[in-house]
Amino acid sequence: MEQQRRFYPIGIQTFSELRNKPYLYIDKTEHVYRITHSDSKYVFLSRPRRFGKSLLTSTLQAYFEGRKELFKGLAIEKWETEWTEYPVLHFDMSMGKHLDKEGLERYLLWQLKTLERNFGIESDIPDTNTRLTDLIRRACEQTGRQVAVLIDEYDAPLLDVVHEEEDLPILRNVMRNFYSPLKACDPYLRFVFLTGITKFSQLSIFSELNNIENISMLPEYATVCGISEEEIRTQMAADLEILAGKLGTTPEEAMRQLKENYDGYHFTWPSPDIYNPFSLLMAFSQGKLGSYWFGSGTPTYLIEMLNKFNVPPSKIGGTEAMASDFDAPTERMTSIVPLLYQSGYITIKDYDTNFDAYTLDIPNKEVRIGLMRSLIPYYITPDSLSTNSMVIRMARTMARDDMDCMLQLLQTFLSTIPYCERTDTEGHYQQVLYIIFSLLGYYADVEVRTPKGRVDVVLRTPTTLYLIEAKLNRTAKAAMQQINLKNYPERFALCGLPVVKVGINFDLERKTLGDWAIETQQIQ
Structure with missing residues (x-):
């Protein structure tokens, strides 16, 4: 009997769409429950681009909206019994790139207006921070429940100007002004979740919100984004056999090739090996190995920063550093290591407990070759x-x-x-x-x-x-x-x-x- 075709969620960032169609879903709902029932209701997660942050944020939205039917058969059913519906404000900052100050402010006002419609609210408040405060308060009063605020890719408007001394402070002030109500609105908030590539600086964007828990390097969230080898072998075993057939090899040899090309990420230590989910799913979908993640876009600022810090190609990896050296705010960095780590071009490879020192290196073959290709024009x-x-x-x-x-x-x-x-x-x-x-x-x-x-x-x-x-x-x-x-x-x-x-x-x-x-x- 011919096996039913498997659909791979490449570019699918909406949890409901993924669950309502025959897409592969790697179950991360145990993490969703743990995140939403932790000691802190202000949570931040940093992961490289295309690692599943947006899908995780959408999953949190479905959870807070009480959409129990979407979670049928998933791990979270073991723990969640109430499925309370909360008002949700989901902000997507990914489209806020390449904007000047006025354009960014218009983009934020547009997002606020879109969310206001969901609650039948009309507002003409021109200031983004005051308008966000008003929206949170009125959504809470209207529904009688606290609000869940989800901010995906919070740093997107700043990434392309992180190396620019003139534009960065201007756009950073816009975002700081927008996020400033979050602490003052605490009585109205059930949960606040932020994702991004670069680590936030409490001294810049979140100057008042000093109680955010950064879960990016906590061992219990090592596999919250990305795909582990265990997940491939348990949830994608049939897919591995099909891929091996397309590659003309055995499942074990196909696994070895996948590991060489797309594995090797660690965001804490110890940690299971984490595969790049975008490249992995593309390989299964296309039936061949390719430079998918790196080929989907190398930020120009990365090359510019390599030149700024005079980093030769051979020195991109093989670095030994303390966590404060790489899990650090990029706008105040004195080396390129934080940007390389948080962007996914280097990752944790080892840890010396005696000296609290991490070894950082390029994660896999795809990234190494992609980096070298991007540097050829300069050398x-x-x-x-x-x-x-x-x-x-x-x-x-x-x-x-x-x-x-x-x-x-x-x-x-x-x-x-x-x-x-x-x-x-x-x-x-x-x-x-x-x-x-x-x-x-x-x-x-x-x-x-x-x-x-x-x-x-x-x-x-x-x-x-x-x-x-x-x-x-x-x-x-x-x-x-x-x-x-x-x-x-x-x-x-x-x-x-x-x-x-x-x-x-x-x-x-x-x-x-x-x-x-x-x-x-x-x-x-």
Whole structure:
């Protein structure tokens, strides 16, 4: 018998639509009950874009509206018995982007007017904060019950100006003014829930509302957004078999590929591995692996901030920090780490309890390759067509472990692209090699410590470990001499792979590889 087609909720952010149609729903209602019955009635959750924040907010709306029928068969039925209906004010700030002060104020007034209609309220109050106060009070008095206020993507109007010293304070004041009534309206409020990408600053937007509980890093909410491996194996087992068939492999191999590409997120520690839900569902829907989340939009401000803080590609991950260093307000950040973490480009990979230190790194292959692709215009060339063609050809040569052919291709490629600034240092070419090798899908690292020095680039393929030393306006022979003089291979003697030494000389005048030397390390 042919299995009924499964619909995947890609872009579906309304809980009622998802439940009334044959969409897959990963049950998060246990979290909904826990959130709404916690000690605090003011709650904030930060997660990257397309991680299910809007669907969670819509689920909370359905819960507070007492729509019991939508929750039939879900986990929340074990605990909820009353299903009380409350008045709900659901604000969606996602459309408040790219607006100036007047446009943002009009957008807020439009949302208020839309919600006022739900309660038959007419108002011509011009100030957004006074009008919000009036709406909360009148909704409570009209229904005889306290109000649930749900604010989705609270920070959306500020994200594109977070790096702008002139526009950020102006728009921040608009939002601060709008949110200011929430504390004064406490007697009228049953629950307040806010989602966003960046962490709020109580000193800026929520200057008066100082009793918000930030649940973003609490262990009990580790899986509140995203999809865990257990959820895939229990709630998507049949889907995994279908995907494996489309990929021409086994379910376990399909799982391994999904894990490599879309898994690896942790928002607390310890935590189950969390898969990017957008990319995961797209892979099941399309029947193939692709760069779905990263391809859906890389904010321009991210690239601008990488340049502002002078962060080279190889330094985006591999960071050790305390929680206060990355789970911090982005408008006052002194490094790019908070923005990278809260936007989902790096995530928690380990935690040292002795020193309260977290290890942060790029979560998975999709993000690593996506980041490298977005940085190519700044380090190599804006010509994406020639870059993609080059990467495909290089990947084929490296699949054969033909480093010599790969370097020939790179030499030709670099010699044909226009002049790029910042090409007069060894560090620039070190980053070029890092970007190229990362695009090939292999593990690469730079400035790797050994007992006698640092290896410029370490590249690991499934079959070989390459130790690469790069020189500028010298010779490949000089680069190889340094590898041998400092005995870099000794540090990797137990890696379990053949070690190949590669000395490369870059020609500053030609802006490409001059010559290179390749030697296989002899096993002692």
